[in-house]
Amino acid sequence: MDRPTVLECRNVWKLYGPQAESVLSRHGGAPSPEALREAGIVPAVRQADVTVAKGEIFVIMGLSGSGKSTLVRCLSRLIEPTAGEIRFEGRDLLKMSEAELIDLRRHKMGMVFQHFALLPHLTVLENAAFPLEVQGVDRRTRLDRARQVIELVGLTGREMRYPHQLSGGQQQRVGIARSLIVEPDLWFLDEPFSALDPLIRREMQDELLRLQGRLQKTIVFITHDFDEAIRLADRIAVMRDGAIVQTATPEELVLRPATDYVAEFTRHIPRAKVMRLGTAARPLIGSDFAGDLPATALVAAVADRIEAAGKPFRVIGAAGEVLGQVDARTIVDILIGRDLPA
Amino acid sequence: MIRGRAASWAFWLGLAGITAVLSLNGKEIAQATGLSWLTKYPQAWQLHLDRQISAALKWLLEEATFGPFQFRDFTRLLSALIEAPYTLLRNLVVDGFAWGRGQQAVPILPPMAWLPVILGFGLLALRLGGARLAVLVTAAFLYLLLFGLWQSAMVTLVSVVIAVPLGVLGGAALGILAFRVRWIDRALRPVLDLMQTVPVFAYLVPILFLFGFGPMAALVATVIYAMPPMVRITTIGLRGVPEEVVEAGRMAGCTRRQLLWKVQLPSARRMMMVGVNQVIMLTLNMVIIASMIGAGGLGYDVLTALRKLDVGRGVEAGFGIVVLAIALDKLSQAAANRGPRDPSGGSWLYRHRWILAWAAVVVASYPLAMAIPPLAVYPAGWQLSTGGFWSAVVSWINLNLYDQIEAVKVAALTWVLVPVKTFLLGIPWAWGLVLAGTIAGGIGGWRLGVMAVLMTGFIITAGLWPEAMITIYLCGVSVVIAMLIGVPIGILAGQNDRAYGVVTLILDTLQTLPSFVYLIPVVMLFKVGDFSAMIAVVMYAIVPAIRYAAVGIRGVDPQLVEAGIVSGCTRGQLIRKVKLPLAMPSILLGLNQTIMLAISMLVITALVGTRDLGQEVYIALTKANAGKGIVAGLAVAFIAMMSDRIITAAIARRTAARETHA
C-alpha cells in the first residue's frame, strides 16, 4: 500500500470481567484464552492489529460475538480498550482529552449503526442535521446542509417524516446522511445493512459503492456476511473469538486462506468473483489477441467477453506492462476450480 | 429429590402444627409454666421509640439550626415556595382576587367562571386526543358542575395542578441524578422501597407536625407521596435508551450535557410520560386522602358525607372523584401517546389559534359573568341531586335485603373472620418471632431470616404485636378471597381476546379510582366494622390478582399449548397441566401486588373502624402524635416488606428449581 495510513492500532485488547487490567499485566500482556477463562474474563478483543489506508474500504468480518463491534468501538474510542495503542492521522487517540475527542468526532469521524440509532423525536431532516446542531451551527445553515445530504442518499421528499414512518432501508439512509453531514475523513459502519432484507441489502451495498465512488472516504465496514465483505472490501480482516486471524484482499483470502477457519468461510465463494485477471493470467504464448484487459478486472466481470471472443486477451498491469494472457480455457479452469495458480 | 421434598413438607407441616398448638393453648401453657410474659409482651419492656421520635421531631422543629438558619426557616421557605403558586391558582378559579385581607378585603377579580374552565379542558382534550376524548372530558366537568361539586372539584384540581409539576420535576431530577451518580442510586433505592410501602397516613403525620394543619402540609405530603414512581421510571427510562442511540450521540460529538438533554431524555420521553401519568394518579389519590389534614376539596365532601352517613352526597362526591380521575388519566395518557408534533407551518398566530381563542373566551367571560350571574356561579336551584334516589336505594336495601346481607355478614364473621382473628391473636409473640425468622429464613436464606426477626422484633418491642396480628388477619383473609375470586376470572379472561379486552378496560378504570372511593358503597351496605373493611380491601386489591393471572395465561408459549393439544389433553387438563404451571410465576407476582394493595387499603379502612395498625396511625394523625404515627407506619411498612421479600424469594426459588430440572 502506498497510500498514507489514516488509522492504525497495535496490540489492542478489550477484556470484560473482574480486574481485567491486572490479569492482563500478570500474564505479560498476552494471556492465553484458557488463562482468561479461568480468571472469569470475557476477551472481546485480543491482540488486534489493524492498519487502514486513506481511501480504502477496510472490512472487519466475523461471526456474531467475534468482537467486531467491540473492536470498532475501540477504534472510535466509544469504548476504552484495556490495552494497546491507537493512532488516528498520527495522533495518539487514547491520550486525547474529552474535549479533543469531541472535536475529533465533530469534524473527522462519522459512524453508522446496525439498528440505525435515529432519534425518535426528530424529523428526518433534523436527524440528519443533528451533528451540526450539537456543534451550535445555526438552524438555517444546518437544515440547508441536511437537505443536501438527504438528497445525496436519495430521500428527498421525506424530510418531514419521523423515523417510525420510514422503512428500515430508508431509516438507514438517514443514518448514513447523518454520519456524512460533517464530511468525516474516517467513516465507521457497524453492520449497517444486517438488519435489512436481502434485496434491500444489495441495493444499499450498491448505494454505498456509488457514494464511495463520489466521496472517496476512508471506510471501516463491519459485517458478518462474507459475500457482503467481498462485494465491498479492498481488504478484509477476519475475526474469530476476539482475535484477527487474517488480514488480506478478498482474492488472497479465497486463494490463500491462512487457517482452516478462513478456508471454511471462503469455500463456497466462486473464485471468479474475487479473482482478478492479474492473478489469473498465464504466460504469453500467441500473438493474435482479441484485445487488452486491465489486471485489476474481476474474472467474473469479463468472463463473457473472453468466452465470446474466441481468442485470448492480453492482461495489462498498472504501469502498462503486459502481465500475460487469458483465454476461455483459463476461465473454465477457474470456474471449475482446476489447476489454480499457486 | 423426592426425599428432599418430603422433608420440606414435614418441616412446614410441623411448623404449622406447633403454631396451632401454641395458639390454641398458649394461655394455659403459659399459666402452667408461669411464663406468662411469653404470650403477652410486658409493657415494661416496650422501647417507647415513638416518644423519642416525637422528641426528636420537636427538637428539629423548635431548636435545630444549620448555621444561621433554623430548621423551621427551611419548612417556612418550602411552604412559601409552594404557597405562592397555590394561592395564585386558587384565587384564579376558586376564591377570586381581593385587595387587603379579611373584612376589609376589596374584591378585584371574581373567580373564573365555569364556562371557560370547561371549554379550556374540552379544547385541550380535543387537541390531545380528538373528539371522543373531548366529549368524555367535557361530560366529566359538566357532571361536576351539575351536581354542585364545582367548588370542591376546583380546589382538588388546583392542588393537583400544583403538586403534579413539583412531583414530576423533582422525581425526574432525582431520577437523572440516580442515573448519573452511582452512589445516589444506591442510597435512593431503599428509600424509595420504604416510601412505596409506608402507608399514606404515615406520611401525613410527621408532615402535619412540621407544616401544621392546612393545604400546605397536604401538598407537601402529596408531592412526597407521588414522587417515587417518577424517580424510578426516569432512571429506568434513561437506562433503557438503546446503547446505539447513546453512541450515535457521542459520535456526533455531544458533550455530556448535550447527550443528556438532546439524546437520552428525549429518547426516554415515552417512558417518562408513563411516570407523569402515575404521578397524576397518585397525586389525586393523595389529595383526596389529604383532605383529612385540611386539603379540602372533593375528598373533604366524601369524608363529611361518610361521617354524617349521608349516602347520597357521599356517592355523588365519590363519583365526582371518579370522573375527575378518569378525565385526568385519559388526558395525560393522550398526551403521552401523542407522537412528536406535526411540523406544521403557518404564522405564530395561526399555530396558536386555539390558545388565543380560549384566552379571548376567558377575557370575555368576566364581563359576561357579571351581567349574567348564573355564568359566574352555577345556580344551586339548577343543580341535580341524586341524594333522594340513593337514600331510597339504601332504605330499599335495608328493608328488603337486610336479612340476607346480615346473614352473609354474620356467617363470614362467625366462620371465617373471627376464628382467623382469634387464632392469630393467640400466637404468643415469642413464637411469632421464631415463626417469622423460620419462614423468611427457610424460603429466602439466612439474611432474609435475620431481616424478618429484626423487623418483627421492632413491632413487638413497640408493643404493637396484637395490632400487627389484626393487620395480618384482615389482610390475609382479604388477600385469600381476592385471589380466590380474581385468579379464576383472570384465567378465564386470559383464554379469550375479547374477554381480555373487556376485563383490561374495567381493570384500568378501577385502577384509576382513588382508594378512598371504595369505602362509600361498603359503608352504604355494610355499615362499619371488620367485614366492611374486608370487602373494601378485596375490591381494591383484586385488580392485580385478575390482571397478572390473565397476563400469565396469555404469556404461555402457544407452541407448548399446541404440544399439549397434540398429546391429547382435554380443555381442563390443558389449563391445569400446561397453562397454570407456566403462568404460576406471573400469578405469584400478582399475589405480591395484591398483598401490597391490600396493606395500603387496609390502612385507609381505619376510617370504618378496624382495630389494626392502620387505626394506630389514624389515631396518631388525629392527635398529631408524630412518633406514634411513624412507629405504627413503619410497622405496616415492615409487614409489607417482609411479605414482598418472602414472595419474591419464593418466585426465585421456583424458577431456579425449574431451571435445574430442565
Ligand SMILES: Nc1ncnc2c1ncn2[C@@H]1O[C@H](COP(=O)(O)OP(=O)(O)O)[C@@H](O)[C@H]1O
Ligand atoms: N459490555 C460487555 N460486557 C461483557 N461482555 C461483553 C460486553 N460487550 C461485549 N461483550 C462480549 O464480547 C464479545 C464480542 O462482542 P461484540 O463485539 O458485540 O461482537 P460482534 O459485534 O462481533 O457480534 C461477545 O462475547 C460479547 O458477549
Ligand SMILES: [Mg+2]
Ligand atoms: Mg456487533
